[in-house]
Amino acid sequence: MKLDPDNKLDILEVLQDLEHYRPRRKGWVWRKHVPEQRIGPFVYQDSSENLKNSVPLPAAEYFSDIDPQCDLIITTEIASGRFEDDLRRMRMAAWHGADHIMVIRTTGQSHIDGLIEGTPEGVGGIPISRKQIRASRKALDAIEDEVGRPINFHSYVSGVAGPEIAVLFAEEGVNGAHQDPQYNVLYRDINMHRSFVDAAESKKIMADAGILQLDGAHNANATAKEAWKVTPELFVQHAVNTAYSIEAGMDAGQIALSTVPPTAPPAPKLRLDLPYAVALRELFEGYKFRAQQNTRYMEADTQETTVSHVLDTLISRLTETDIQSTITPDEGRNIPWHYNNIAGVNTARQTLMGLDGLDQLLEVKQDGPFREQVRELKERALLFLEEILDAGGYYTAVEAGQFVDSGYYPERKGDGIVREPDGGDCANTVIAREDDYGAPVCSHFGRNSYADKAGKPCADYGGCTLCDPAKIRYIDEVDDEDNVLQRLKQPLAEREQGLLRPEVEKHGDGVVCLTLFIPDEPHTAKQAALELALHMGLNNPEVINQRIMHPAEGSLFEIKGTVDLYIEKQALPAYSQIRPLTDNEIEAWVRPRDIHIVAATVGEDEHTVGLHEILDIKHGGIEKYGFHCHNLGSSVSIEQVLDKAEETDVGAVLISVVITHADVHKQHMRNLARQASERGLAGKVLLIAGGPRIDDKLARECGLDAGFGHGATGREVASFMVRRWREQAA
Amino acid sequence: MSSLDRPDDFETRREHLRELSDEALHARFWHLVQGIVEPLVEEARTHTSPGIERSVLLRMGFTSAEAKQLIDGMQEQGLLGHGAGHLLLQLAKRNNLTVREAGEALLQGDYWGELQP
Numbered sequence: 001m002k003l004d005p006d007n008k009l010d011i012l013e014v015l016q017d018l019e020h021y022r023p024r025r026k027g028w029v030w031r032k033h034v035p036e037q038r039i040g041p042f043v044y045q046d047s048s049e050n051l052k053n054s055v056p057l058p059a060a061e062y063f064s065d066i067d068p069q070c071d072l073i074i075t076t077e078i079a080s081g082r083f084e085d086d087l088r089r090m091r092m093a094a095w096h097g098a099d100h101i102m103v104i105r106t107t108g109q110s111h112i113d114g115l116i117e118g119t120p121e122g123v124g125g126i127p128i129s130r131k132q133i134r135a136s137r138k139a140l141d142a143i144e145d146e147v148g149r150p151i152n153f154h155s156y157v158s159g160v161a162g163p164e165i166a167v168l169f170a171e172e173g174v175n176g177a178h179q180d181p182q183y184n185v186l187y188r189d190i191n192m193h194r195s196f197v198d199a200a201e202s203k204k205i206m207a208d209a210g211i212l213q214l215d216g217a218h219n220a221n222a223t224a225k226e227a228w229k230v231t232p233e234l235f236v237q238h239a240v241n242t243a244y245s246i247e248a249g250m251d252a253g254q255i256a257l258s259t260v261p262p263t264a265p266p267a268p269k270l271r272l273d274l275p276y277a278v279a280l281r282e283l284f285e286g287y288k289f290r291a292q293q294n295t296r297y298m299e300a301d302t303q304e305t306t307v308s309h310v311l312d313t314l315i316s317r318l319t320e321t322d323i324q325s326t327i328t329p330d331e332g333r334n335i336p337w338h339y340n341n342i343a344g345v346n347t348a349r350q351t352l353m354g355l356d357g358l359d360q361l362l363e364v365k366q367d368g369p370f371r372e373q374v375r376e377l378k379e380r381a382l383l384f385l386e387e388i389l390d391a392g393g394y395y396t397a398v399e400a401g402q403f404v405d406s407g408y409y410p411e412r413k414g415d416g417i418v419r420e421p422d423g424g425d426c427a428n429t430v431i432a433r434e435d436d437y438g439a440p441v442c443s444h445f446g447r448n449s450y451a452d453k454a455g456k457p458c459a460d461y462g463g464c465t466l467c468d469p470a471k472i473r474y475i476d477e478v479d480d481e482d483n484v485l486q487r488l489k490q491p492l493a494e495r496e497q498g499l500l501r502p503e504v505e506k507h508g509d510g511v512v513c514l515t516l517f518i519p520d521e522p523h524t525a526k527q528a529a530l531e532l533a534l535h536m537g538l539n540n541p542e543v544i545n546q547r548i549m550h551p552a553e554g555s556l557f558e559i560k561g562t563v564d565l566y567i568e569k570q571a572l573p574a575y576s577q578i579r580p581l582t583d584n585e586i587e588a589w590v591r592p593r594d595i596h597i598v599a600a601t602v603g604e605d606e607h608t609v610g611l612h613e614i615l616d617i618k619h620g621g622i623e624k625y626g627f628h629c630h631n632l633g634s635s636v637s638i639e640q641v642l643d644k645a646e647e648t649d650v651g652a653v654l655i656s657v658v659i660t661h662a663d664v665h666k667q668h669m670r671n672l673a674r675q676a677s678e679r680g681l682a683g684k685v686l687l688i689a690g691g692p693r694i695d696d697k698l699a700r701e702c703g704l705d706a707g708f709g710h711g712a713t714g715r716e717v718a719s720f721m722v723r724r725w726r727e728q729a730a
Numbered sequence: 731m732s733s734l735d736r737p738d739d740f741e742t743r744r745e746h747l748r749e750l751s752d753e754a755l756h757a758r759f760w761h762l763v764q765g766i767v768e769p770l771v772e773e774a775r776t777h778t779s780p781g782i783e784r785s786v787l788l789r790m791g792f793t794s795a796e797a798k799q800l801i802d803g804m805q806e807q808g809l810l811g812h813g814a815g816h817l818l819l820q821l822a823k824r825n826n827l828t829v830r831e832a833g834e835a836l837l838q839g840d841y842w843g844e845l846q847p
Contacts, residue, residue: 113780113781114784114794114797114798115788115794117793117794117795130794160781161781161784162781163779163781163782163784163785164781164784164785164788164794164797166785167785167788167789168788193773193777194779194781196770196773196774197773197774197777197778197779197782198779198781198782199774200771200774200775201774201781201782201785205785235759236763239759239760239763240763240766240767242763243760243763243764243766243767244767244770244771247767247771248771248774282752282756283756283759375752375755376740378752378755378756378759379740379744379747379755380740381759382747382755382758382759382762383740383743383744383747385759385762385763385766386762388766389762389765389766393766393769394766394767394769394770400734401734407736407738408738410736410738410739410740410743411736411737411738411739411740412734412735412736413735414734414735426779429779429780430773430777430778430779431777431778431779431810431811432776432777432811433776433777433778433811433813434811434812434847436812436813436816436847437778437811437812437813437816438812438813438815438816438819439778439782439783439786439813439814439815439816440786440790440815440816440819441786441789441790441815442789443789444786445774445775446774446775446776446777446778447775447776448813449813449816450816458789458790460819460823461790461819461822461828461829464789464790464791465788465789465790465791466789471790471791472791473791473792473793473796475793475794475795
């Protein structure tokens with residue numbers, strides 16, 4: 001399957017022949033750091049290989065459209081509920097620099113005792129099934145070819161079906177997964193014996209398949225009342241899962257600690273979060289670090305969130321980090337919208353490229369309170385471990401409510417999460433292995449009569465699915481209604497007809513977001529804002545963010561709602577496909593040639609602003625390319641303009657015509673064309689007009705070479721001139 | 731809810747750690763972690779679960795639906811402690827069947843009586 005940047009991802013092609021699709025590789029892939037890499041005008045210290053296709057940061061247009069890539073993996077989490085919609089989002093995210101795509105599971109999958117099959121729709125994520133992940137991996141294989149960088153696909157090996165999901169992931173080429181039995185115990189109330197016994201098997205399977213493991217400690221940040229106080233416990237949770245993983249056969253390089261800077265402004269973030277981040281990296285030297293952005297203190301204001309995430313990312317750069325995970329800035333108010341996945345990814349890459357080479361500039365001060373804080377955190381964590389052992393071990397400590405207590409350990413508030421060792425989902429389902437216990441398969445953990453023999457444990461019957469993927473049995477669909485082909489009927493029909501609807505999450509969901517300021521006190525303003533949204537045609541309008549600018553002067557609102565509207569593509573007016581040249585291309589032509597331009601606002605017209613925008617370097621006008629601009633000012637006659645043109649041997653004449661009553665603008669343009677022709681300038685000098693009521697067609701009808709209307713930029717004008725001169729020179 | 735409510739007594743509790751070097755502190759940290767993890771690992775070494783056994787059958791070439799049905803049946807007979815894959819492979823060998831054929835036979839209700847290790 002091959003993607004074309006000009007065409008949409010063909011979901012039917014993804015689904016075609018899926019029963020025979022095999023992933024092209026197993027295991028995790030890191031970015032390749034390229035030291036001292038020259039990209040455009042700069043040399044980068046912390047960059048990796050460039051992409052083949054991408055959408056650069058907005059400001060890139062001032063820097064030769066470069067799109068440098070940092071050396072950390074960048075993660076985005078996707079949770080639309082329909083994998084067929086997720087795939088488009090994955091492609092967009094990859095074009096913006098994400099190479100770790102984490103697919104969130106549907107609510108409740110943790111408690112399903114077995115695998116889900118087919119492609120049912122999920123809530124807050126997709127049901128992870130063989131078909132959904134195989135289709136996603138297939139699409140990602142095509143997307144990674146399109147962008148030119150491997151993409152790591154990730155989901156969750158948790159819940160009561162952990163070992164089965166681990167097998168599924170190993171078979172289907174999933175590259176990363178969360179696996180942490182403590183998550184099951186604390187947050188899913190799954191029986192602790194079952195969770196740990198299953199976890200060892202899951203980890204062994206992941207270890208052999210090269211799947212990178214993330215732990216679940218970050219959930220304590222997200223749930224603790226005061227997240228900065230749970231830090232001593234976080235070391236403990238990381239350590240329990242890490243040590244358990246090593247025992248199950250994982251290499252240190254496969255174990256990534258999921259760590260979140262625990263605070264957000266107005267808290268003194270760096271002063272609290274940096275000692276924690278450093279203590280963690282010292283205690284866990286040799287392991288990988290997945291830095292997650294903070295979710296605990298996210299409110300509805302996406303700008304506030306973004307600033308916190310920039311600071312989180314700064315902490316990543318100040319310490320050792322391997323993966324920069326991103327949180328969508330709208331997670332505090334809804335299930336993430338796809339353009340906010342892109343916003344989150346861009347926050348990370350913009351920050352990381354801006355911080356390139358930071359360690360050459362500064363280092364963290366080691367004397368003073370910082371070092372004491374680092375030490376104190378480690379000691380508090382160690383005391384936590386002592387108490388677990390004193391209590392009689394992990395299970396009894398959990399039963400005693402030692403975990404996720406809101407006190408700053410050893411302080412205790414008595415509000416920790418309590419779980420009974422013999423309680424929870426799937427209690428009493430662990431079974432002692434008999435003396436003859438055997439499992440004739442690879443990647444099996446623990447006592448196994450087949451592991452004692454020479455050769456592979458699966459040799460007796462020709463190999464397990466991990467050795468012989470042809471043995472994998474594929475189930476396509478199990479539900480006639482709740483499946484991808486049913487869901488695709490409407491979207492595909494609409495695409496066929498050329499219908500376009502707005503969307504944020506799923507095809508054609510019709511959700512739009514409106515920003516408006518209402519100049520009144522907050523409650524009145526809110527009512528007015530909602531009422532206005534209704535009048536504007538939004539169904540079910542809902543305020544998703546309100547920021548008080550002043551208690552009496554007014555509030556800013558963001559309102560979401562749905563519109564049951566579509567546009568027929570065929571009915572849209574044709575538009576010019578001509579893209580302006582890059583600044584560099586224009587300058588390369590203009591500067592060495594000493595080109596003069598004469599410009600003026602003609603007729604009885606005092607408007608000068610538009611022309612300044614086109615000419616002046618201050619306004620991004622064409623002066624910056626090296627044009628010599630002679631601006632004659634306002635109310636200039638056509639004669640004066642052409643006199644100057646002859647006198648200075650110009651390349652082009654630019655006239656600004658703003659006033660249009662009695663069609664005076666057309667008259668001016670015709671005059672210019674006629675008089676230039678009479679003086680023998682036509683064909684030698686480009687004749688160009690601009691103004692709010694001018695367009696290219698009209699200017700040409702009046703005999704000029706080009707016309708530029710409202711919103712035209714100097715770059716567009718210069719692009720036209722350079723293109724024309726190039727043609728003439730050719 | 732735990733009844734434990736305790737003030738921050740870090741300064742008195744830390745007395746025995748105060749003089750340790752960072753290296754010694756790290757070593758002690760990991761030593762304690764090992765002590766916590768060991769009994770958990772030992773339980774995993776010597777126990778199994780329906781989820782683990784289903785994952786074994788998946789690896790032996792059965793679908794999730796087939797694995798579930800087979801494991802449920804074996805569990806009813808109290809046989810899972812021998813290992814589902816082991817039971818199946820022994821059944822296949824005794825009857826000169828492939829593993830797949832043995833599993834399909836069980837799914838059709840045959841051989842359950844002789845499903846002994």
